[in-house]
Amino acid sequence: MLKNAPQQYKVALYVRKSSESEERQILSIDSQISHLRELAEQKGFLIKEIIEDAASAYKASNRPGFDLLMQRINQQQIDIILCWKGDRLARNMTEGGKIMDLLQEGKIKGILTPYQHYYPEDNILPLAIELGMAKQYSNDLSKNIKRGNKTKIDRGGFCHRPPCGYLNNRFEKTIIKDPDRFKVVKKIFQLMLTKQYSMPQICTIANEQWGFKTRQTKRMGGNPLKVSTLHKILTNPFYYGLVRNGNHQKIGNHTPMISQGEFYKIKDILKSQGAQKPNEKMFFAYTNLFRCQECNCSITAEEKIKYNCPKCKKKQGAKNPKQCTCGFQITKKIIQKGRHYTYYRCTKKKKLANGRKCSQPCIRKEILEEQILHHLSSINLHTEFIEFAKKALDLFTAQENKQKGLKQKKNQQKQGLIEKQLINAMKMRMADEISAEQFLSLKIELEKEKRFIQKNKIQSKDWKKEAKQSLEQVQNIRKRFLNLSPKEKKTLLNKLGSNPTLFNQKLLPDWKKHYSIFSSLQEAKTYRLESPLSQSISDLNQCEKEHHISWWSKLDEVRTFLSTEKQE
Ligand SMILES: [Zn+2]
Numbered sequence: 001m002l003k004n005a006p007q008q009y010k011v012a013l014y015v016r017k018s019s020e021s022e023e024r025q026i027l028s029i030d031s032q033i034s035h036l037r038e039l040a041e042q043k044g045f046l047i048k049e050i051i052e053d054a055a056s057a058y059k060a061s062n063r064p065g066f067d068l069l070m071q072r073i074n075q076q077q078i079d080i081i082l083c084w085k086g087d088r089l090a091r092n093m094t095e096g097g098k099i100m101d102l103l104q105e106g107k108i109k110g111i112l113t114p115y116q117h118y119y120p121e122d123n124i125l126p127l128a129i130e131l132g133m134a135k136q137y138s139n140d141l142s143k144n145i146k147r148g149n150k151t152k153i154d155r156g157g158f159c160h161r162p163p164c165g166y167l168n169n170r171f172e173k174t175i176i177k178d179p180d181r182f183k184v185v186k187k188i189f190q191l192m193l194t195k196q197y198s199m200p201q202i203c204t205i206a207n208e209q210w211g212f213k214t215r216q217t218k219r220m221g222g223n224p225l226k227v228s229t230l231h232k233i234l235t236n237p238f239y240y241g242l243v244r245n246g247n248h249q250k251i252g253n254h255t256p257m258i259s260q261g262e263f264y265k266i267k268d269i270l271k272s273q274g275a276q277k278p279n280e281k282m283f284f285a286y287t288n289l290f291r292c293q294e295c296n297c298s299i300t301a302e303e304k305i306k307y308n309c310p311k312c313k314k315k316q317g318a319k320n321p322k323q324c325t326c327g328f329q330i331t332k333k334i335i336q337k338g339r340h341y342t343y344y345r346c347t348k349k350k351k352l353a354n355g356r357k358c359s360q361p362c363i364r365k366e367i368l369e370e371q372i373l374h375h376l377s378s379i380n381l382h383t384e385f386i387e388f389a390k391k392a393l394d395l396f397t398a399q400e401n402k403q404k405g406l407k408q409k410k411n412q413q414k415q416g417l418i419e420k421q422l423i424n425a426m427k428m429r430m431a432d433e434i435s436a437e438q439f440l441s442l443k444i445e446l447e448k449e450k451r452f453i454q455k456n457k458i459q460s461k462d463w464k465k466e467a468k469q470s471l472e473q474v475q476n477i478r479k480r481f482l483n484l485s486p487k488e489k490k491t492l493l494n495k496l497g498s499n500p501t502l503f504n505q506k507l508l509p510d511w512k513k514h515y516s517i518f519s520s521l522q523e524a525k526t527y528r529l530e531s532p533l534s535q536s537i538s539d540l541n542q543c544e545k546e547h548h549i550s551w552w553s554k555l556d557e558v559r560t561f562l563s564t565e566k567q568e
């Protein structure tokens with residue numbers, strides 16, 4: 001373990017290119033560095049130096065980078081080494097010996113790879129194995145090349161729908177310029193940077209003077225530029241090179257359209273223009289939760305306002321102040337005082353297979369909400385019953401934990417044994433009692449066993465906690481739902497359902513499986529609830545067991561579902 005704050009260490013990355021097939025390895029050294037940078041960031045290290053060796057060295061003499069590293073360590077300018085694997089650092093016994101000496105003397109305070117950490121106070125044998133076993137080289141090489149390829153895709157930032165101005169090259173998994181749009185979108189950025197134009201003005205110029213159309217796909221596109229689309233373009237960091245990959249952000253390989261500086265300049269310009277993301281002011285609880293069953297588009301919301309002109313009493317629906325046909329100026333105040341309605345409707349973005357547009361009508365918010373409440377009642381469970389079910393779950397798991405404990409103990413014993421065997425093998429190898437090949441095959445075998453045990457360990461997760469949380473989730477859910485804020489309502493519905501749809505103003509819910517199993521537990525509340533659980537399942541008398549047989553089996557179903565789901 002490291003005793004000081006991570007920033008206090010003098011950290012070097014050491015990477016080495018293999019001489020085998022230079023071309024194929026170029027990416028590998030890149031990815032070594034990027035992975036090690038990530039490792040350093042994780043640990044909170046500041047990287048002082050990156051040291052690189054180009055040559056492969058079975059001979060100890062031909063590595064200027066390695067020599068430099070040793071020199072830095074001896075002069076106490078570096079005390080932590082990050083490397084991809086021990087086999088990068090040293091590939092023969094002489095070099096391995098040097099490193100082990102420096103570590104034991106404490107001149108090296110730690111050697112870290114993405115998989116292993118070695119510190120002076122640790123047993124030296126595992127490091128010796130990693131450093132000394134040059135024979136495994138050929139095995140590792142093929143693995144590392146595979147890793148290099150994977151990184152290429154990661155770093156290339158191939159994504160399935162690149163933004164306007166770019167296209168996918170599906171064969172090479174790269175992103176290329178859209179020959180029809182790249183230049184136009186770039187001109188749009190430049191126009192914005194002049195600060196002379198508003199977003200609607202830019203849309204007009206793009207559509208009318210430059211003939212801009214969004215990219216035509218099978219069912220979408222071919223449309224003129226809208227303000228909302230323009231806003232998305234102007235605020236998308238992809239245009240200066242950033243690619244999102246799950247939770248990671250990386251600089252992609254595509255040609256950026258603007259610089260990062262320009263991106264932030266535009267952000268400021270938009271702010272000064274008071275531009276808001278359309279609809280940002282209104283939050284609708286039920287958007288993007290449901291799909292239209294007819295055309296599979298998502299359901300969106302819209303607010304409508306109705307009021308009468310105070311002078312001529314004509315019905316009005318405009319959201320912004322304007323003059324009525326009778327000449328009366330309608331003010332903001334009049335509009336605010338009008339009746340506001342929220343409608344939910346299909347976005348109808350895609351054309352149906354027969355070329356027609358989706359025919360689904362819109363639905364008033366109140367009617368939709370009523371249906372949601374109705375469906376929530378179906379998975380509503382009462383507090384009394386939930387307490388009861390929790391106790392039952394405890395009983396279910398007590399037995400399971402007992403078995404788990406036994407298994408864990410066994411696993412620990414097994415693991416200890418394997419480690420002993422490894423060290424023994426190492427000793428035998430050092431005393432030359434077995435050949436390098438014999439040692440290697442033994443080592444591979446033992447490590448395979450070790451991994452198997454560790455894998456088993458990871459799989460046994462605590463499903464009970466989740467079952468309890470899920471039970472609490474549906475506790476008096478109907479009543480609770482009414483008191484939630486729109487945002488909380490959305491979050492809750494997202495948790496409960498997987499793919500609900502709307503058809504002819506009817507909501508067709510699709511609760512996630514364990515919630516629907518819970519809902520069938522409702523019937524249990526008709527049974528006598530006072531303490532049917534004595535000390536354990538086996539203590540239940542026959543009568544009670546029969547009485548509660550249906551929900552016992554339901555609870556068991558939930559348990560099976562949750563515990564197997566976690567393992568996949
Ligand atoms: Zn539709």
Ligand SMILES: [Zn+2]
Pocket residue numbers: 309310311312313314324325326327328
């Ligand atoms: Zn009027």
